[in-house]
Amino acid sequence: MSASTGIESHSIENKLRKRASNEDAVITNNIDIGKHSNETYVKTKMYMGKRFDLRGITSIASPALFTILSFYLRFKNIDKNNHVVWDEAHFGKFGSYYITHEFYHDVHPPLGKMLVALSEYLAGFDGHFSFDSNTKYPSEMNFKFMRQFNATFGALCVPLTFFTAKNLGFSWQTTYLVTLMVTLEHSYITLSKFILLDSILLFFTLTTFACLVKIYTLRKKQLTRKWSLWMLLTGISVGCVCSVKWVGLFITIVVGIYTLMDLFSLHHDENLSRVKYYKHWLIRIIDLIIIPFLIYMFCFKIHFALLYKSGTGDASTNTLFQINLENTKIEIGPRNVAFGSEVTIRSHGLSPNLLHSHVQLYPDGSKQRQVTGYAHSDANNNWEFHFADHNYSPNDTIIRDVMDGMDIRLVHKNTRNNLHSHKIPSHVSRGNFEVSGYGNDDDFVDSNDIWTIELVDQLDSSNPNYPKEDPTILHPVSTFFRLRHKKLGCYLASTGLTYPQWGFQQAEIVCKNSWSKRDKATWWNVEDHWNSRLTVAEEYLPPKSKFWTDFVLINFAMASSNSALIPDQDKFDPLASEPWEWPTLHKGLRMCSWSRDSYRYYLMGSPFNTWISTLSLFGFVLLMLRIIFKWGRQTINLTEDQIWKLLITGVFPFFSWIMHFLPFVMMGRVTYVHHYVPALYFAILVFGFVIEQLFVSAHPIIKYPAFIILATGCIWVYIIFAPICQGLHGPLTQYLRLQWLPSWDIII
Template identity: 30%
Template sequence: MAPKVSGKKSAKKVLETKEITEIVVEDDIIDIISVNEKKITKIDPSQEIWYKLANIFITSVAFFTRFYYIWYPSEVVFDEVHFGKFASYYIERTYFFDLHPPFAKLLIAFVGWLFGFDGKFKFENIGDSYITNSIPYIPLRALSAILGTLTVPLMFETLKECNYSVWSCILGSAIVALDNAHVAETRLILLDATLIISVAASLYCYVKFTKLRYNSFSLDWYKWLFLTGVSLSCVISTKYVGVLTYLTVGAAVAVDLWHLLDHKTGLTIRVFIRHLYARFVLLILVPFLIYLGWFYVHFAILTKSGPGDNFMSTEFQETLGDSVLAKEAKEVNYYDIITIKHKNTECYLHSHQYRYPLRYEDGRISSQGQQVTCFNSGGEDEGDKWEILPAQPFQGNKLGHPVLQGDTFRLKHVATNGYLLTHDVASPLYPTNEEFTVVTIEEGDGERFQDTLFKFDPVDKRIDTPLKSKASIVKFLHVPTIVAMWTHNDVLLPEWAFNQQEVNGNKNIQDNENNWFIDQIVGLSGVRAQFVPKPVRKLAFLRKWFELQFLMFEHNNNLSSEHPFASQPNDWPLCMSGVSFWTKDNARQQIFFIGNIPGWWFEVAMMVAFAAVVVFDQLTVQRNIRILTARSRARLYKNLMFFFGGWIFHYLPFFLMSRQKFLHHYLPAHLIAAMFAAGFLEFLFTNNRTTEYKEKEEKPDTLNTIAYASVVILLFAILVTGFVFWAPITYGNTPLTVSEALSRQWMKMKLHFTK
């Protein structure tokens, strides 16, 4: 048995020999486990091959689940709207504002740049086609899939470094490898794959560091302490919830330092301060400098004016140069001659002297009015030119005044000298939608006046800002009938309209396909035609950083509006609700963010059991009854408590937050809970009782391998079954009948296609 010392008795001398691997403190007695006992705290070398094979297997599973059908859907999904757009802004170097730090977004932009993405596609709407717009979306998604895959072997190695059996390593990593929520979040263009692998790397590096606690100030000791700091910096540089990982590691560091301060360790104050200094530099100072470095890169890239300008101060905006768009964007004034372009189909609003036929092919009678179509003429056709006029004829004093994005206005067709209008007459191809036509000046100024009134509905909702060519994306809403001007290229008009696109009034005014913009102001001359670059000023980096930090925190705290798929933290551990990411109505397909529920419930069961064991142990110890061995208690209160505390730090703070909360906020806590659950299950199958309380002679601290392996195999089979069951709504590539959708709608889930 290892020697025991009381107080300072020889403790310093024994520590200086470095022939120790663990110290267990009980009743003021330090039990120093010597090098001779080191082998029982290390993995048996003969088992290494099984660990390697198991790690390869579970990593392959993670790779398959994340890369399977990664090309589907070939459309923008959920928050790809945001993070793909930010990559576009980085590539175009136009300034934008976001609530999250730049590290993960820079990674996405870098991959996009490597694969030739030019940044012109802005990921405006869920459902926008990647194929049509020639976007390298698969490499962008593959970045997340690779990071999500690598998270799994990191978990495996973390459990191995904690001296758990190969079965625990498989179980803990399989919970994440086969989790539908982790798979869904780490195969799309999102930030969470970077966040989660950074959390896993932080825990792995810190575990590696703690195993070197008795080789203090060695090269390896510094290396793993430094890598812990780098990993923590990656977490906090991806999302500010990374501070919860800092709390996890920080609490463990504080406990470690408290033990080092104990006089029984024999450390001098000078050596203790050296420990403190090393941790301060490598866990706080270096990560903070790395964190600042990403913002430096962020500001260095975003040098041009962009959509984030209005969030910043005037002094900040003066540091930004004009964007390429700024050179072409001009304020639109009343009585300007303009061309109008549809955002999705890139065709120009057009009219000509030809009229709708008396009867359509289906027998319906038309108004026989002047045709209004959409035509890809390049904006050079005379039929594409329109004069924008104020809503009231007597507002002639608006000559030269800018058009605002929320204004009511009229459009006069220049070539045929008539007003654009829509009315309660069915359109040629869509009987449910309204026909667009052009009427004479006399009709437009007389009895048809109200029908000629339109109002802009800006996508950015800034109704009081001037309308700009190229830059302002708006909907044209008809004032009397409240329909939106729309065109489509799925079906073209017949030969009587020269196979051009139909323009009609869409009653679904929120449809993103209703978006248009002013392409050109015809005949622009003089001062308005000239581009005068604005002067660019300098502002200190820290001044810009402080301003941005304040705004990020302010807007983060104000993000409290309701959302149909928002959920509360009390729902998360049991995975009671999820989030709809994408739907395809005509195919009855859906991507719904939800976890592999059996895995989540297993974690909760293990945490409840852990709390019960800890309470029971504390009660018995209080009565001086020591049922558990010293080693099992060390595992319970050091290793397992570290993971349990990490789960608490990553979960409970969300109860204090007033901002919007979603199920994906729980994924870091779920990751830690997976390692905890696997470790604690092994604890339950280990002979933890002291010899005094054993019913039969068994070697203490040994695992009942056969029984444990059987349970792990059963749990693995359950995880596979659960993953396959919810896979249709994870990948969205399988149509679901009503009964199939209903069978997967558990608890508070709200799936589509259940009716």
């Protein structure tokens, strides 16, 4: 080979390398730590020749201006509609229960509703407004302050977005654009204007992710005081978001995945001692598991302490909790249950319901009378204790107590059927036997009607002067027992599942083969007790309920209530929507009366924010495939820091979107537009990542016009659709311009 040929070959090779390097710059430049354009700053001459750092000014002024704008948009016209709007009927009412101290039950944990109650308390509300839907607020009720209190959480999401984007390493252009999108997001503004949980949930979701991102920025400073503080704040945020709604578990999973990846990375750090590595585990277990759980429990502790009077939610709790409430509906009856006594019997299982029966029959199986669990007071909850071999007669002169080991029959007061079981499979759960109502007082006693009573626990009276009760006799409230089927050997149990519509979605009751005496599904206690032949012990005080038992049961009751929120196929719900309709903006939601004279609010995301963020999700996938392809071909080399940068700026926001969207696709419960609120935020962050990759390293002639066009589009779309979040008023014909899609019902 000639010398000239070798020089030419070397020159070509250098050109190819330079060309490949320029191509990869688009991918790697925005992943490198400390090489973003927002890390350059401008200095200008000031008075007296001093130089002043504009970057320091803008880092404070910019989020402040965004926050002021956010408060203005969310507070604007906040009291124009002076009626109870949409779910204010629920959450305003729940807040009022804390003011009146009446116990209630809801599908959500208590923190958000206690914050609503705090706003009501600060507003001087006495708790006696009913919050009936579309009812006008009384003139003396400061509902404006209550709404402003809620709007504050929505407004504070804006500075959280700014600092999160900044800590992600986004350029100043992307940071401003993403913050602008959250500031002008119509659905966020609309939900902030009313007494709802969504803004509170979004706020704590954002604080959790913001803390996670901050922890990422301190990866090189782990175990320092600053890192430990942010780890603690992350745990507090996790505890708060899960205490508002269980949806908070989705961002908790994101934090958990990041934590495990970080620990896996530390595991392969040869410079880290085993002692320090285990210390990392210990700190994370305390801060991210124990502390959030303690916060969650503490919220329920306050919840129980505030709601000490009998109320609408009594039926969701166990007997001991109910009977210790002020004005309880449970009466103290005679202390010894005897044959002939009329009782109600409550389960200790996952559904603490009362044993119930009615005239309806099972549609298959034995086709005998249904036996279910029902939480509320009803005459069909009443049963009588009868002898196993013959009917009880009120003329019997001898009163016989129901005692441990006795064979008994339970006769339903209204249908006169015996509690019965047989070798017919249960209707919902598997591996259990059906329990039914069968026979009557006049028929020959069937051997499948006989049960053996087994006493398993006896609690003493909370009155220390009351004498100890005989532990072999069945007592109401304080004695826990099991009912073993005499013939089959199985135990009467509540499975925690519910019957279909034919069983009125009441709790399933079965005969279960239980191998443990501590199986709470098979535990029962007598709640109400009536027997005119016995005297009432006035000095008896029931035992106090245990917090842990109350805590566990109320959470299972919440889970059961959530499971019951399924669409009714026989009814059309105009407000409900399918998850695919949220990122496509196929449908919105009318939040209030659509009368001409009222201020009307339409819950729908900004078309700009929603559609462009949805498109960016697909763009993100394509970008990641390109990066993975180039990495696999070894045309780019990513360091560990660059990989982590890629994960935190793109992968984790995308994963967070999936975690906040996919569960609603998979679950069978009824869904609404507001369920997309947290997911939309993460879609906006994904959009920030995509434009960061596409434009930040581009030539200024392309980059700056692109950001100006995007920001202008965001502002223009907000202005066009501002009436849906600031209030539609007057004739709908003036809003014809808003009907972009035929599926929207803004004016039709």
